[in-house]
Amino acid sequence: MKRMNLLKWIALPVSLVAIVGCGGNKTEYTINGTLTDEAFEGANIYMFDIENSSEKLDSAVVTNGSFTFNGKLEKPMMTTLVALSKDNKNRVIDCVLEKGSITIDLDERMVSGTTLNEGLQQMMKDFYEVLEQHEKDYEQLVMLYNESQTSPSKENRDVAKTKYDSILAINKTKEIAPFEKAYDENADNILGAFALNQIVLYKRMYKDINFTQLDSILATATPVVKNFSLITAELESMRNLEKTSVGKPYTDLDLLEGEAMTATKLSQHIDGKVALIDFWASWCGPCREEIPNIAEMHKKYTDKGLIVIGLNVWDKPEAKQKTIEAMNMTWLQLADSTKTATDVYGISGIPHIMLIDKDGTILVRDLRGEAIEAAIVEALK
Numbered sequence: 001m002k003r004m005n006l007l008k009w010i011a012l013p014v015s016l017v018a019i020v021g022c023g024g025n026k027t028e029y030t031i032n033g034t035l036t037d038e039a040f041e042g043a044n045i046y047m048f049d050i051e052n053s054s055e056k057l058d059s060a061v062v063t064n065g066s067f068t069f070n071g072k073l074e075k076p077m078m079t080t081l082v083a084l085s086k087d088n089k090n091r092v093i094d095c096v097l098e099k100g101s102i103t104i105d106l107d108e109r110m111v112s113g114t115t116l117n118e119g120l121q122q123m124m125k126d127f128y129e130v131l132e133q134h135e136k137d138y139e140q141l142v143m144l145y146n147e148s149q150t151s152p153s154k155e156n157r158d159v160a161k162t163k164y165d166s167i168l169a170i171n172k173t174k175e176i177a178p179f180e181k182a183y184d185e186n187a188d189n190i191l192g193a194f195a196l197n198q199i200v201l202y203k204r205m206y207k208d209i210n211f212t213q214l215d216s217i218l219a220t221a222t223p224v225v226k227n228f229s230l231i232t233a234e235l236e237s238m239r240n241l242e243k244t245s246v247g248k249p250y251t252d253l254d255l256l257e258g259e260a261m262t263a264t265k266l267s268q269h270i271d272g273k274v275a276l277i278d279f280w281a282s283w284c285g286p287c288r289e290e291i292p293n294i295a296e297m298h299k300k301y302t303d304k305g306l307i308v309i310g311l312n313v314w315d316k317p318e319a320k321q322k323t324i325e326a327m328n329m330t331w332l333q334l335a336d337s338t339k340t341a342t343d344v345y346g347i348s349g350i351p352h353i354m355l356i357d358k359d360g361t362i363l364v365r366d367l368r369g370e371a372i373e374a375a376i377v378e379a380l381k
Contacts, residue, residue, distance in 0.1 A: 026072040026074050027072065027073060027074075027099035028070070028071070028099065029070070029071060029073060029097055029099055030069070030070050030100075031067075031068065031069035031070075031095070031102045031103075031104055032066070032068055032101065032102070032103055032104070033045070033060075033066065033067045033068070033069075033104035034065055034066055034067075034106065034107065035062050035065060035066075035091060036065040036107055037085075037089075037091075037107060039085045039086075040062050040085045040089070040091065040106075041062055042061065042062060042063070042086075043061070043062045043084055043086065044061060044084055045060045045062060045081055045082065045083045045084075046082050046084070047060075047079050047097075048079060049077070050079065050080055051229040051230070053080075057079065073097060073099075075190075076096055076097060076098035076099075076116060076189065076190045077097045077098075078095075078096055078097070078190055078193075079094070079096075079097045080092060080093070080095070081093050081094075081104065093106060093111060094111075094120065095111050095117060095120075096111075096116040096117050096190060096191060098114050098115075098116050098117070099114070100113065101114070102117055116186070116189065116190065119182060119186060120191055120194070123179065124178075127175065130174050133174075134171045140167070141168065144163050144167070145160075145164055148160040148161035148164055172206060172208075176203070179195045179196075179202065180195075180199060182195035183195040183199065187222055188222045188224065189224060190224060192222075192224070192225055193231065194228075196225055196228070196231060197228060197230045197231050197234070200234050201234070204238070210238060210242065211235065211239050214235050218231070236343075237347075238346060240346035241345070241346025241347075242346070243346075244344070244345045244346060244362060245362065246362055246363065246364060247361065247362065248361070248362055249360045249361060249362070250270075250360050250361075251345070252265055252267045253265065253336070253340075253344065254337050254338055255311070255336060255337055256334065256336075257332075257333075257335075258333060261337075264334065266309075266334070269307060269309060269332060270307060270360075271360065272358055273305065273306070273358060274355070274356070274376070274379045274380060275306070275309060275355070276306060276308045276354075276355055276372070277354045277355075277356065278290065278294050278308070278309070278310050278311065278351060278353050279341070279345075279347060279351060280312060280350055280351050281312065281314045281315040281320075281350060282312075282315050282319040282320055282323040283315070284351065286350075286351055287350055290368065291329065293369065293372055294310070294329075294331070294353075295328070295329070295330075296373075297372060298331040301376055302331075304380055305380055306376060308331040308332065309331065309332045309334055310331060311335070311336065311341060312334070312335040313336045313341055313350065314342070315335075317335070320333075352365070352366055353366065353368065355367065355379055363379055
C-alpha cells in the first residue's frame with residue numbers, strides 16, 4: 001500500500017511549474033473551468049508557479065459552478081491550480097499555461113483545449129491506467145515479499161525473491177513508460193521538461209539514477225528542459241548526495257540545540273565518535289516508526305562509544321518539542337537552523353538515518369530497521 005500511494009503522490013499535482021523560453025510578444029490565454037461540487041461554491045482557486053511554489057500567480061472564485069482565468073504570457077509555463085473550500089476540502093490539478101482557450105473540469109480533474117494540455121492529460125491518463133492494472137499485483141507482491149523474508153526454506157526464500165524482483169521490475173518499467181513517451185514527444189517544450197522531472201523523481205525513489213546519469217541526459221537536452229528549475233534542483237541534490245556518499249567525509253552543519261535552540265555545529269558533537277544521525281520530522285509516520293529503534297540503540301550502545309543524534313528537519317519547533325516529549329526521545333536533539341541540512345546531504349525523503357565513523361567518514365546511509373544495529377555493531381568493533 002505504501003508503494004502505490006507514493007507512486008500516486010509523485011504523479012498528483014504538487015506545485016510543479018517552470019517559466020522558460022526566450023522573450024517575444026505576449027500571447028493571450030483563457031482558462032474556462034467548472035467545479036460543480038457545492039462545497040466549493042464561492043471558494044477561491046489559486047494559480048501557483050511550480051518553479052516557485054510560494055508565488056501565487058492569480059486567483060479566481062467559483063461562481064455558479066464555474067471559474068475563469070485570463071492573462072498574457074511570453075512563453076508556456078506549467079502551473080498548479082488549487083481550489084480550497086470553506087470546510088478544508090481541496091481540488092488540485094496541473095495545467096500548462098499556454099496560448100489559447102484551456103478547459104478544466106475540476107470535478108473530474110481533467111484539462112484539455114490546447115496541444116500541450118491534451119498531451120498532459122493523455123500522459124496522466126496512461127499512467128493511472130497502468131497503476132490500476134498493477135493494483136492487481138499488489139497482494140501477490142506482499143505475499144512474495146513476506147515469503148522471501150520469513151520462509152524457513154532458503155530455496156523457497158530465493159524463489160520468492162526472484163519472482164518478487166521480476167514483477168517489480170516489469171511494473172516499474174510500465175509505470176514510467178507514459179512519462180518517457182511524453183518526454184520523447186515533447187523534448188523541446190515545457191511538457192517534456194515536466195515529464196522528465198517525473199522520470200527523475202520516479203527513478204530517484206527506486207535509486208535507479210545518479211548524478212552522472214542525469215548530468216549526461218541534460219548535456220544533450222534542449223534549453224527548455226535543461227533550464228527547468230525542478231530538474232536543476234534535482235541535479236544539485238544528486239550532486240550533494242554523491243559528495244556525501246559512503247566513504248566520503250561528512251559535511252558540517254550549523255544547527256540549533258535542544259528546546260532553547262542554542263546555536264551549535266554538528267562537528268561539536270560528533271568529532272572523534274561513532275555517530276548515528278537520524279533526520280526526522282514530527283509529522284513523518286515512518287520517522288516515528290523508527291524512533292523506538294533509535295531509542296534502543298541509544299540505550300544499548302551509548303556506553304560503548306556511540307553518540308545518537310536526532311536532527312529535526314522540515315518541521316515546526318513546537319511540533320518537534322511535543323513529539324520529543326511524547327515519545328521520550330532522551331538522546332541529543334538538534335534542529336536545522338538554515339533549512340539546508342537535507343540539501344547538503346542530498347536527502348529527498350525522511351527518515352534518513354546515517355552512521356559516521358570516528359574519523360568523520362560516512363559509513364552507511366539510509367539505514368532502517370534491523371540494519372541500524374548491524375551497522376553500529378560493525379562500526380564499534
